[in-house]
Amino acid sequence: QVQLVESGGGLVQPGGSLLLSCAASRFTVNPYWMSWYRQAPGKERELVARIISADGSTIYADSVKGRFSISRDNAKNTMYLQMNSLKPEDTAVYFCNARIREYIGGRYLFTNYWGQGTQVTVSS
Numbered sequence: 001q002v003q004l005v006e007s008g009g010g011l012v013q014p015g016g017s018l019l020l021s022c023a024a025s026r027f028t029v030n031p032y033w034m035s036w037y038r039q040a041p042g043k044e045r046e047l048v049a050r051i052i053s054a055d056g057s058t059i060y061a062d063s064v065k066g067r068f069s070i071s072r073d074n075a076k077n078t079m080y081l082q083m084n085s086l087k088p089e090d091t092a093v094y095f096c097n098a099r100i101r102e103y104i105g106g107r108y109l110f111t112n113y114w115g116q117g118t119q120v121t122v123s124s
Helices: none
Strands: 003-007 010-012 018-025 033-039 046-052 058-060 068-073 078-083 092-104 107-114 118-122
Touching (some): 018 033, 046 068
Antiparallel strands (some): 046 058, 092 107
């Protein structure tokens, strides 16, 4: 069973920075992609950033472009989210996600794994 453990959340003032980490274990195959999502109170979970394993390409939500940066350290099986210029609207629980693709029985099957989340609060 794949395990994902987030860390690095906390309370930060507007304009501040945080570095989130997602430590992964028990991967049997390299994830197809890994992502950060967030969920604010009363809102749906939304994609923040994604990194594609095949070529390292990244995508970001419009709301975080230019402020957040996603990266992976494959040697450490860890994914990061560097968050700069934080705003109160970035307050949410941040979740790590891994999408695994396996070729089984003649077709590709996809499985999503989630961490427990880490709280990020941006407030003065």
